Each structure stands twice: as C-alpha cells, then as structure tokens.
Amino acid sequence: MSTSRTPTRERILAVALDLFGARGFDGASLDDIARAVGVRKQTVLYWFPSKDDLVDAVLDAVAAELVAVIDAAVRAAPDEPLARIDAIVSAVFRPAVRRPALLGVVRESSRLPAERAHAVVQRLSPLIARAVSYLESEMDAGRLRRGDPGLIAAMGYATVTGIATEPALLRAVAWRPDAVGLRRLRDELRAYLRAALAP
Amino acid sequence: MSTSRTPTRERILAVALDLFGARGFDGASLDDIARAVGVRKQTVLYWFPSKDDLVDAVLDAVAAELVAVIDAAVRAAPDEPLARIDAIVSAVFRPAVRRPALLGVVRESSRLPAERAHAVVQRLSPLIARAVSYLESEMDAGRLRRGDPGLIAAMGYATVTGIATEPALLRAVAWRPDAVGLRRLRDELRAYLRAALAP
DNA sequence: ACGCTCGTCTACCAATTGGTAGAGAGATGT
C-alpha cells in the first residue's frame, strides 16, 4: 500500500476521468495522465494493465456514480409529475456542475466502438428506459402533455451532456452580461423543461 | 489538372470533412483520409501542406456552407416571429440531415485550441449574435415570451449539433417503435421550440 | 526534341504512442 494519502490507483482514476472527459480517450495519452498524477507511465500500467482497462475503469466509475446519483434522486423525488421531473433534472445537474468531466466522459463514450460504449450505455439505459416508461404512464393518465417520451429523455440527455461539456456553449451563454453561469443556466433549463412539459 | 472526374483536392476535402466529423480531428489520420480517397498520404500533403492546413480548410468549408444556408434562410424567412424561428430552425436541420458530419465538425471544433476554433466560431458568431439580438428585440416588443436569448441560441446549437451527431441519441429516439427517424425528430423539436417560445 | 510545371509516387525520418522486461527500494512477517 502506498504511503500517500489517497492511494495511487484512485488518483490515477480521478485524473484519467478529468483528462478523458476534457480531451477524449484518444486525446489523453498515458504519459499525460501519469504526468498529471506525478508518476511514471509504467506505474499507470501497473495499476491498469492496458489503456483499454483504464478506459473501462473510468467508464465504470462514471456510470456507477451517475446511476447512484440519479437513482437516489428518483427514490427521493416527490410524486407529483412536474415536481418529480424537476427534482431529477436538478439531480443530474448537480454532478454536471461539480464535475463537468463526468458527463464529458459519457459524451466521449458515444464515439467508442459500439461494444466498448456498452460499458456506459448498458448501465445507463435501464435508467433511461425507466424514465421513458414513467413518462409514458403519466401521459397515459393525462397528467403530462402528450409527446414522445423517448424524445424527451433524449433531449434531456442532449442538453445535460452537451451543455455541461461544450466550451462554445458556455461561452455563448456567458455572452450576456446578466448571465451568471451554470447555476442560472440550470434554472433556465428547468424552466424550459417545465414549459415544454406543461399540460 | 487531374484527369479524374472531380479534382483530387475536392475529393480530399470531402472525405476529410466526413472523417473529421465522425471521428474528430485527432481520430482521423492523414493515412486514413488518403486511403479513403484512394491516394497516398503524400498526395494529401501536396494539396494541403500540413494537417493543420487541411483542418483549417475543412473548418472553412463547413462554416461557409452553414453560413450560406442559414443566411439564405434568414433572408427568405417570414416576418412573424414564430414562423420565422420555425423556418430558420428547419433550414439548419436540412444540412444536418443531409450530411451529419457537417455539424459533427462544428462540434469537434469546440475541442480545438481556442485560436484554431475561431475559424468556425468567428464565422458563425455574427449569425448567432444576429439571432440573439433579433430574439431580444422581439421580446422587448412583447411578441415573444421573456427569457435569455443567448440561452435559446445555445440550446438550439446544442440540440442541432448534438442530436445530429450523437449516435446514442439517435438510438434513444429510435427505441420507440413509432419513431421514424430524423424527419419526425425535427418536427418534434420544432414543436418543442415553438412551445417553449410561445407567449 | 526540348525543358517545365503539375501531380503522384517511393523512401525515409523524428516524435509519440501503447506496451514489455526486469531492477530495486520499503515495508512486513517469520
């Protein structure tokens, strides 16, 4: 075990998550990651036998964290449909604001060969499927305006992962002198979602 | 001049646009591009002295095409605010559907070093600025619901570039058996935009 | 026939990539 405060393996994982999220899996080399951790590349390869293993570990960590966050939010959310959607969207924004790279990794994973991306997609898709069927039931019951639930879920995914990771977007929003960054952005997006879903 | 039907330079440019849009600028090597064109890498470097030059040329071509399309749509669009927005959104979707890589390049350009990305951003930003000020004036005049115009423009950008290039999204939308792909998606998105902007 | 430019090629090169082999320092259990 290392004498360092946080174990090397976890530091590598954290740095890799940030770099992969920011530059993509190909954009960040093992050398980059090792340098950022303050260790040699071969130490990285000691903890993760290959770069693919490291990527998988990062995908897994991201999926686990997102699933945990969203799952907790879903359980804690109120019953009333709009408030429920509001609570869940807000829960997804929390990790996005705290750590944009988290969703950056999700975004990057879409460019991986299909079978690799499954590491994330397979773990997230039950959540999305559940969200879709929830939206469907609420629509059937007349408590939400009709529309394609899959489309709604897709738009949520797009706005959250897109907005949290596109520098150009953040810049566009910050153009307005009265824009105050991500917090305001989140509130506005929730307002839009609410408006789009209003009965 | 080459004996080939379309000049080599243009074939290289077209293939590079597709590959860059699909895999990113780093993800597609000069060799990949050359192979796809049916020529040697050094022929690519003959037409474009360096990879950076090729990237710039692609960015330039994309910006030029998008600016032309949007500009024409803006000029041809009706005066009534909602119909106007509708027409312009629809115009942006046209190239997106015809050639997803076009917007994929825009998306990828956001990960370039700031001064390189300017090639696209600088050419698109006057358009966006114009859209923002149009939205502002319509809101001031009470013809559109209040909100952050920069945010609206950003969301349009996010949905268009995101949805047109994110395989995971397209898959999500196609999950529903009654979803019929991009055409339906475009219509739905327009409906959402209309709802979100409704006074 | 002459040289000239254009377009593509073969043959290299240096830097960077992911990855292997194995040495050696430190703690730990006996």
Add this chain to the structure above:
DNA sequence: ACATCTCTCTACCAATTGGTAGACGAGCGT
C-alpha cells in the same frame, strides 16, 4: 536477519503519427 510482497522505477521496443526529400511520368508550349 532473511525472504517476500508491494509498488515504482529505468530501459527498451514496435507501430503509428505528421512531415521532408526527391524521383518519375504525363502533358504542355516552344
């Protein structure tokens, strides 16, 4: 004190990257 195990290191390697140098042929005007 010793052997062992954990962890990080130095020293390589093969493949791929973007890029250079220059040869070769086809068409051109003279």
